[in-house]
Amino acid sequence: MHRRLIAPGALAVSLLLAIPASAASYSPGAPGIGDPYYPAYGNGGYDVSHYDLRLKYQPQTDELEGTATLLATTTQDLSRFDLDFLLDVSEVRVNGAKASFATSGQHELEITPANPLPKGTPITVVVRYSGVPSTKSAYGFSTWHRTPDGAVAADEPEAAWWWFPSNDHPLDKATYDVSVAVPDGTQAISNGTLQSTSSRLGWTRYNWRSNKPQATYLATLAVGKFDITTGKTSDGVPIINAYSKDLGDNDGAARASVERTGEIVDWLTGYFGPYPFNAVGGYVPNTTTGYALETQTRVFYSPRQFANGSNTSVVVHELTHQWYGDDVSLKGWKDIWINEGFARYAQWLWSEHEGEGTTQELADYVYASHPADDAFWTVKPGDPGPDDQFDIAVYDRGALAVQALRNEVGDDAFFAILKGWPKDHAYGNASVGDFQEYAEQVSGKSLASLFDAWLFQPSKPGAPAAQDASIARSSAKAGTLPRPKSWKKIEATNDLHAE
Ligand SMILES: [Zn+2]
DSSP: OOOOBOOOHHHHHHHHHHSOGGGTTOEEOOSSOSOTTSTTSSOSSEEEEEEEEEEEEETTTTEEEEEEEEEEEESSOEEEEEEEOOSEEEEEEETTEEEEEEEETTTEEEEEOSSOBOTTOEEEEEEEEEEOGGGOOBTTBOOEEEETTEEEEOOSSOOGGGTOOBOOSTTSOEEEEEEEEEETTOEEEOSSEEEEEEEETTEEEEEEEEEEEEOGGGOOEEEEOEEEEEEEOTTOOEEEEEEETTOGGGHHHHHHHHTTHHHHHHHHHHHHOSOOSSOBOEEEOSOOOOOEEOOTTSEEEOGGGGTTSOOHHHHHHHHHTTTBTTTBEESSGGGHHHHHHHHHHHHHHHHHHTTSOOHHHHHHHHHHHSOTTSGGGGSOTTSOOGGGTTOHHHHHHHHHHHHHHHHHHOHHHHHHHHHHHHHHTTTSEEOHHHHHHHHHHHHOSOOHHHHIIIIIOSSOOOHHHHHHTTOSTTOSSTTOSOOOTTHHHHHTTTTSSOO
C-alpha cells in the first residue's frame, strides 16, 4: 500500500499558526484505527456514536447525493482527523463551523476544523457529498454493486466508502438513521425498522432506523424494485424481508428460505439467548454476485444462494452472525474465527436438527477428509492473516475447533458458553483471547493447549490432540468417513464472502 499525500502544505502552515502555544499537544488523528490486517481502515482520535444519513439515489445514472451528520466524541487533543470515504465532498462543517478538507491515501478524507478540538469534546460533523459510486475505487476494487434497477452496498470488510463517510472499522460501532429518497416505484432497503415513508414530486423517501450499536461494514443499502414482506418472531421482533421483483426462477427458493427467518431466529434464540436487535430479516436483490453477508438486522443474500432450491443453512449462518459478529463484534479482523467458526457451527447444529448429520459427524468428516499435508491445515483460524481471512479453513476448521471445545468442556459448560458470550459482551467488541478467557471461566478448565492446537498451529492436530478432543475417534483412516447428508447444502454457502 502506498500512501499518497495530497494535502496542500499551505493549509498545514496556516493551521499551525492558528494554534495557540498552549495547544502544542494538539495533533492529527491517526489515518488508521490500528488494525494490523488493514492499517488504513478506520481512524484515530474520535469515536462515533451516531450516523444520520440523508440521501437521494437515482438508479438510472447511479448518482448518489446527500448529507451525513456524524455525532462523535474526541479521544485526544485533535488538530485534524480523518474519515474514510470515496465520493466527492462539497462541504464539511464541524460543530457548525466550516472546516477545510482534503483527500489522501486510498480512502482518507482529512478534515481540519476551524478550531482545534480538546480531548473528550462532543462533536458534530456534517459532510455534504455527491458522486457516482460505481466510478470510485480503492486499492483497485469496488464493492458497490449496480443492479438493473438500482444498487447494493454490502461487503466485508469494506462497503461504507462508496456511500457514506465513516470511521470504517468494527471497533467504532454506532447507531444509524438512514433516510433515502428514490424515484417512485423503487424501494430503498437498509438496516433496522422502517420508521416511515413519504412521497413528493416523484420521489419516495424511506426512513430506516438501527437503534443498537452497528459496525460500519454491517450498514447496508439496497435500492431497486422489491416486494416487501413483514411478520414477527415468537418474541415479537418485527421481520422485514425484501425480494427483487426480477429474481426469475430463483424467486420461489429465495422466499422458501428467507421467509423462515422467524422460525430460525426462534430456534437460534434457544442456543444464543434473546435476539439482540429491533428488527430482523433479509433481502435478495437481482445481483450477479454470489455471496451472502450478515448485514445487521437485514441480511444480504445473493440469488445464487438459492439456485439449487431452498437453502435454510445459509439463513442459519447469517442469522447466527446477528449474535456472533454483529452483537459481539470482533476487535481486530484477525478475530474472524469468532464470527465464522460459530456461524458455520450453527449450520452443523441445524444439520443435526434436520436429521442430516450430527455436529460430531460433521467435525469428524472435516478432520478425516483433509490429510495432514493438505494446505487446509496451514491456515490458522485464530489468526489467518488478511489473505486467508475468508479461507474455507476459517469456516470448516473453525467449526471443527468449536466441536473440539465442546467435547473438552462437556455439553453443559459448552451451551452455557454459547449462550453466555453474547450477553457477556453485548453490543461490544471481543477477541479470540477474550473468548478463550470466557470459556475457561465458565468451564473452569485451562484451554490454552486446546486453542493452540485447533486454532493457532499451521498444521493438522495430531492423533493425540484429536483423541483428547474426541474428534474422529472411530475413523481408522483419513477419507474413510461417510459424507453427512447436509454437507452439500453447507458447502453451497462457502462463497459467502468470495468476490
Ligand atoms: Zn459468515
